[in-house]
Amino acid sequence: MSxxxxxxxxxxxxxxxxxxxxxxxxxxxxxxxxxxxxxxxDLSVPRGTIHGLVGESGSGxxxxxxxxxxxxxxxxxxxxxxxxxxxxxxxxxxxRHIQMVFQDPYSSLDPRMTIxxxxxxxxxxxxxxxxxxxxxxxxxxxxQVQLPARALDSYPISMSGGQxxxxxxxxxxxxxxxxxxxxxxxxxxxVSVQAGIVNLLADLRDELGLSVLFIAHDLAVVRNxxxxxxxxxxxxxxxxxxxxxxxxxxxxxxTRTLLSSIPRIRY
Amino acid sequence: MAAVFAPFxxxxxPTAMDLANTLSGPTAAHPLGxxxxxxxxxxxxxxxxxxxxxxAALAVVFPFVLGTIVGALCGYFGGWCxxxxxxxxxxxxxxxxxxxxxxxxxxxxxxxxxxxxxxxxVSWVSYARIVRAETLVVRGRDFIQxxxxxxxxxxxxxxxxxxxxxxxxxxxxxxxxxxxxxxVIVTLSYFGLGIVPPTPDWGQMISDxxxxxxxGNYALVLIPSAAxxxxxxxxxxxxxxxxxxxxxxx
Numbered sequence: 348m349s350x351x352x353x354x355x356x357x358x359x360x361x362x363x364x365x366x367x368x369x370x371x372x373x374x375x376x377x378x379x380x381x382x383x384x385x386x387x388x389d390l391s392v393p394r395g396t397i398h399g400l401v402g403e404s405g406s407g408x409x410x411x412x413x414x415x416x417x418x419x420x421x422x423x424x425x426x427x428x429x430x431x432x433x434x435x436x437x438x439x440x441x442x443r444h445i446q447m448v449f450q451d452p453y454s455s456l457d458p459r460m461t462i463x464x465x466x467x468x469x470x471x472x473x474x475x476x477x478x479x480x481x482x483x484x485x486x487x488x489x490x491q492v493q494l495p496a497r498a499l500d501s502y503p504i505s506m507s508g509g510q511x512x513x514x515x516x517x518x519x520x521x522x523x524x525x526x527x528x529x530x531x532x533x534x535x536x537x538v539s540v541q542a543g544i545v546n547l548l549a550d551l552r553d554e555l556g557l558s559v560l561f562i563a564h565d566l567a568v569v570r571n572x573x574x575x576x577x578x579x580x581x582x583x584x585x586x587x588x589x590x591x592x593x594x595x596x597x598x599x600x601x602t603r604t605l606l607s608s609i610p611r612i613r614y
Numbered sequence: 615m616a617a618v619f620a621p622f623x624x625x626x627x628p629t630a631m632d633l634a635n636t637l638s639g640p641t642a643a644h645p646l647g648x649x650x651x652x653x654x655x656x657x658x659x660x661x662x663x664x665x666x667x668x669x670a671a672l673a674v675v676f677p678f679v680l681g682t683i684v685g686a687l688c689g690y691f692g693g694w695c696x697x698x699x700x701x702x703x704x705x706x707x708x709x710x711x712x713x714x715x716x717x718x719x720x721x722x723x724x725x726x727x728x729x730x731x732x733x734x735x736v737s738w739v740s741y742a743r744i745v746r747a748e749t750l751v752v753r754g755r756d757f758i759q760x761x762x763x764x765x766x767x768x769x770x771x772x773x774x775x776x777x778x779x780x781x782x783x784x785x786x787x788x789x790x791x792x793x794x795x796x797x798v799i800v801t802l803s804y805f806g807l808g809i810v811p812p813t814p815d816w817g818q819m820i821s822d823x824x825x826x827x828x829x830g831n832y833a834l835v836l837i838p839s840a841a842x843x844x845x846x847x848x849x850x851x852x853x854x855x856x857x858x859x860x861x862x863x864x
Contacts (some may be wrong), residue, residue, distance in 0.1 A: 416763045417762075417763075418759055418762060418763065437765075438765075439765040439767075440765075442762075442763060442764070442765035443765050445763070446759065446763060446764070447759075447763045449756040449759070449760060450756075451756055453756045454755055454756045454757060455755075455756035455757050455760050456760075457761075457775050457777075457778075457779070458757075458779065459778040459779055460775075468774070469766075470768070471764065471765075472765070472766055472767075515760070518760065518764065521687050522764065522765070526820045573729070
């Protein structure tokens with residue numbers, strides 16, 4: 348399995364987001380209303396760790412991911428990545444380092460492209476490898492996400508949800524990012540398939556030193572996978588810290604409510 | 615097919631007159647008989663197909679290309695430019711299709727070129743609408759967003775990812791548009807607004823033949839009419855076939 352070299356550490360945290368604020372307005376005229384999606388969020392992700400981000404639907408988790416990947420451009424605050432502040436309009440190179448895996452594996456791959464075409468396009472556009480090495484690199488990527496090489500020439504339609512999610516991860520890895528944003532990347536999958544993807548993310552962290560922002564609402568998965576967890580509630584991060592401490596002695600009232608909402612099976 | 619190879623399949627020049635042999639029934643030399651000026655009906659039918667189907671197809675290509683490009687750009691980028699272009703499209707489609715086409719043909723004068731222009735100016739709107747609507751759907755899907763986070767250029771996203779996923783609808787529409795164009799061209803020529811004699815065309819053949827209906831010579835009207843119906847039907851079936859083939863690939 349091939350590995351790639353990450354840039355030399357410029358700071359302890361791969362990512363620091365400071366005072367991120369996003370507002371949407373909905374309706375017209377008298378119905379016009381302002382919705383605060385993110386209300387001054389601060390978040391730091393230490394290098395080479397998986398950082399969980401949990402919270403109920405509508406708490407702003409996905410908006411935060413969209414700010415991070417510059418899909419959402421109307422925000423205030425600063426995003427410091429690898430020691431450098433990222434502008435709102437990013438260059439190809441700046442985008443390359445932060446990759447995202449989307450929630451729905453059925454809509455995150457272009458249905459008209461084979462897996463090889465999708466991967467090769469990214470490798471070519473970013474000049475990651477020489478064009479004669481693209482085929483080899485595609486094979487390595489498939490190997491990294493534990494998919495058979497023959498899947499390279501199939502279309503997404505012939506693949507299962509779990510396989511597609513692996514392809515989505517391979518696409519992200521193709522660009523050799525330092526940070527992977529997994530926005531509910533396992534929520535749409537069966538439990539057994541979920542485990543496979545979660546283990547894959549853990550392996551990538553251990554082998555490549557990849558940092559991951561893992562957005563989820565399955566607290567059990569988060570507890571197993573993540574070194575740190577941040578809890579979001581209504582556009583704010585209410586608690587952020589070491590996973591075990593947060594699960595055993597939550598400080599914030601909302602965190603306690605969230606944790607107590609885990610269904611327990613009693614025998 | 616027959617239209618393409620018309621010169622090899624026809625025994626007579628479609629404009630050659632044989633005044634000694636007018637309004638004849640089918641003979642060995644003239645399989646479908648002759649008209650009032652002694653012109654061979656079979657030859658005129660095939661050459662007519664050439665002009666009608668040719669312009670109909672041509673008048674699909676230009677609006678298809680223009681409308682698809684405009685629709686994809688408007689749908690993907692949005693903004694005031696999109697609003698402006700779509701309002702223009704609204705204005706164009708507010709007029710009944712035929713009224714607008716006939717007016718434009720009047721303005722440009724008779725002939726194949728003006729029919730082509732008139733149809734193009736009106737029907738690009740449909741393509742732009744279809745592709746724009748599809749683009750709006752596709753743009754919201756994750757794979758386009760993943761192209762953006764993947765750092766792909768906007769032009770590449772539109773050409774390589776948006777268009778291949780939206781163009782199917784436009785292709786299917788184009789097939790049915792050829793059929794409606796045939797109707798338009800034949801109708802215009804029937805009214806003497808379209809293709810000018812001596813170029814043969816089905817619409818003219820029908821209107822020329824009309825005067826002999828009373829004398830019991832139905833063939834001159836029925837043969838070109840049947841040709842219009844057959845051509846339209848076969849193109850419709852072809853369109854359906856293509857639509858199915860494209861859908862199967864999805």
